């Protein structure tokens with residue numbers, strides 16, 4: 265009987281850990297950390313120092329996961345009313361709000377302390393501002409206040425490449441701001457494609473997302489215009505000599521794909537979720553191209569050296 269009790273409690277603990285992981289929005293955080301790591305590699309012609317790479321990625325990832333958990337806490341009542349979010353750990357009652365708060369505070373403090381002590385104070389301060397920007401300014405205020413919520417709040421999600429850059433150099437560089445700009449301009453088509461598909465749920469909980477306040481047709485046009493702007497912005501790393509032809513060719517190819525989805529969305533709502541899914545592949549692709557283009561010559565020389 266005692267064994268059965270131990271087993272049941274271990275299973276319950278296992279389930280609780282899955283719920284805590286569920287608070288972290290792991291896939292989003294994974295892409296955020298990837299953009300930060302690419303920011304680190306773009307900051308230097310050589311290799312990234314191991315401590316900046318390891319503690320920088322961990323600290324930024326923990327702070328982003330903490331912000332995601334705080335977002336779950338602030339939003340748990342509206343999450344309970346939307347089909348997409350009603351199975352999250354707080355609406356289902358698997359976790360209670362107090363434990364969610366303690367978890368977010370512990371994770372966030374540990375991540376920020378790691379950045380402050382083992383990376384540098386500038387990265388810690390900018391990461392803290394991003395955390396507050398997403399968890400407090402966007403989630404608590406902007407999200408409920410204006411249809412431009414995700415445009416302004418997008419600044420927090422666009423910060424990680426800059427955080428990666430400062431983790432390596434200790435200073436903000438204009439080229440790092442170009443990477444910020446790419447994610448910033450990418451956010452509206454990323455989110456509004458999904459919001460078109462989910463507009464009735466946002467309307468139900470009175471959240472003023474653009475398709476609810478200004479209609480679907482207006483939102484489609486905004487998605488297209490931001491996508492055109494994004495393709496233009498994606499050329500800037502080449503135009504400023506940060507990246508070469510490999511990047512440019514790939515970025516234009518990926519941009520063509522995004523324009524195709526945005527144009528299809530002008531004709532049919534059925535294109536909304538494919539456009540959202542493509543937006544994620546697009547951002548991964550752009551940052552992978554930046555990395556490859558920047559480090560391929562070094563990689564090539566190293567491999568040749570090893571072969572010779």
Ligand code: HEM
Pocket residue numbers: 291292295296299348413414415417418421422447451454455458544547
């Ligand atoms: C204000 C800014 C942003 C908003 C409002 C937003 C909104 C959303 C929403 C609502 C989803 C959930 C889709 C679902 O549950 O099926 C989502 C998914 C996703 N977002 Fe964003 N996003 C933003 C910024 C970002 C950033 C900066 C990144 C990464 C750099 C990102 C990466 C992702 C990924 C990878 C997913 C897929 C997650 C999954 O499949 O579980 N997002 N986004």
Ligand SMILES: CC(C)=CCC/C(C)=C/CC/C(C)=C/COP(=O)(O)OP(=O)(O)O
Pocket residue numbers: 289292324327328329331332335339349391394395396398403420421423424
């Ligand atoms: C470095 C650092 C601390 C960055 C934090 C940035 C961060 C975690 C951004 C996440 C963006 C995101 C998933 C927004 C959706 O929130 P939502 O509330 O509109 O979506 P939901 O309804 O799915 O919860």
